[in-house]
Amino acid sequence: MKNLFRSLSFRLAVTYAALFCGSLALLFAAFFWLAASRPLGAVRTQVSAELAEMETVYAEEGMRELAERLEARARPTSGVDRAFHALIAADGTVITSNLPSWPSQVQTGFYSIEADVYLEGGEIDFSALSRERQFPDGTRLIVGRDAEVVEDRQEVLLATFPVLIALVLLLAVSGGYLMSRAIGHRIEVISAAARRVMGGRLAARVPVHGSGDDFDRLSHTLNLMLEQNEVLFESVRRVSDNIAHELRTPLSRVLAVLDDATADDAADETSVMREAREELARLQAIINATLRIARIEGGRHDSGFAAVDLATIVRDAVELYEPAAALRHLKISVEGPATLSLSADRDLLFQAISNLLDNAVKYSLGGSMIGITLREEDDRARLEIDNEGLPLLAAEAEQVTERFFRGAAASDLPGHGLGLTLVAAIVQRHEGELKVHANGGHTKVAIVLRRRRPADASTKPQE
């Protein structure tokens, strides 16, 4: 529901509904004025004028004349425009009247009196819009004109208006909902395709509806972009594979030459040769790590996502590093649940955790403690590795996952600066989060992984 209110199409639909209701109200107001207010105003003007006229007649010509004029006025000329009146003497005697009743008290302003007329056995509804005047001698004169039709119309209009607005709102909101669902669905299809590409399936494309609408045009453009990206990516990949191949073969030959030079007698190996061999091993490690990172980042690692137990993987990694830790008098503690299942690539996770442990063992203060905490957080699994050792600057903490980055304090220790890059690539492959906090000599690395894979990302990347 929250998503619905946040969707642009729904908000547009609501805005549109508001505008529509506003214009409807305006239209209604105009119609109301034309059909009800104005005719009523006309009747009021007429009644006021007649009252003033009758008042003059009374003042100038007296009661009798007035009564005659009133009766003459009340004689129906046509069925529609009925005139009503009542002339009541100061003592309450009705001198002349065609109204069935009137208010007992003198009223100021206009009021309506029900004045139904029985004609030839039928009843005709009239409503006399009336106004009255009391002459100085106490005589009451009520003058009215029929406004039944207009008043009825006014009543009906006022009663219909809220219902009409409610109906329009209902239609607009449900229309908006349907519209946002339809548009949301199209957008979701595009996002899903984008996620597939991000997940490493470079050949994935946005499905085209075929209707040639705006979304189809967008999909088409996106597909052109994806195609171009794929071509570029492929060429980069071919180049990097070739580089790897081209570097590895000469490396093999150099190793072969070194081997041949020392084949007859191991004692022939000079320190120069040994050094060369060590440097070659280093170079090999760097090439391997760089290529591996590129493969994982590019989603080309043929990863097997399956249900694995993170706790077991952590225990195995700890077991691997325990002898090395013991050598530096480090203790490794593991806290957390005995099992923590999640969908992941176990080899990659093991690689990531062993890289982190390798760093922790390498950079910890001799005799200190390496704390590993494993936590279950709803649909996520959190792994934290704490250690105390070489200070990492806060600025450095943000850079540690960059290729070949090495902290200032660690530059004397062996390493290529690729260990954490690989960890970051693995975590990214799992759509997880990697955070490195540095506080003086205290370093905390946290990995948060989703326990379940989104369906489309678990499929194998297309080669």
Added chain:
Amino acid sequence: MQILLIEDDDALAAHVANGLRQSGHVVTHCRDGRHGLMQVSSESYDVIVLDRMLPHVDGMKILAALRATDDETPVLLISALGDVDERVKGLRAGGDDYLPKPFAMSELLARVDVLARRKAPVVESGFLHHADIEIDTLARIVRRAGQRIELTSREFGLLVELVRNVGRVVTRSMLLERVWDYNFDPQTNIIDQHISNLRKKLEIEGRASPIQTVRGAGYMITP
């Protein structure tokens, strides 16, 4: 032993053939996939060293053709594709071992030796012996001179691997592949500490550890 080497890089092939011959093997070399495939189907070898990427016929195709005829000759794949998952692919396709380029000759020799031995039927009785060391692989119990030695499961695995290959060098990467149930690249020589612990545990009553370090190659228990 009769070894077939299928490798397109002449310099590397010459070096590998040379190294194998020096270790007493008879080597036949094929320069491309087509010749390799012909050799494989016409002659019988103890071990085949096969490059993955070859001109004409790909190494993986040769491997598939070999396995399709129920030929169980051990195959050591060598490849410039060194990533861990490439190794898994190679092994899944029927390779018995996988060695990424560049490699040290000692690593290749060690692997060829172990593969050649594997061809001979191994009787798994559940008991392994070496000198005064007895291993019950089912109960996972190790005794030396009748005295029980407590090992971690990985130390046990390392010892079994070394005892099974007595007289042959077992390299660090071979130990990692066989004893740890994960495909990964350790950043440091993490195996050494485990071997060192294993050695200490085997040194009872002043007896020396039988595990030798072979410089630049790996470890070995001499017969």
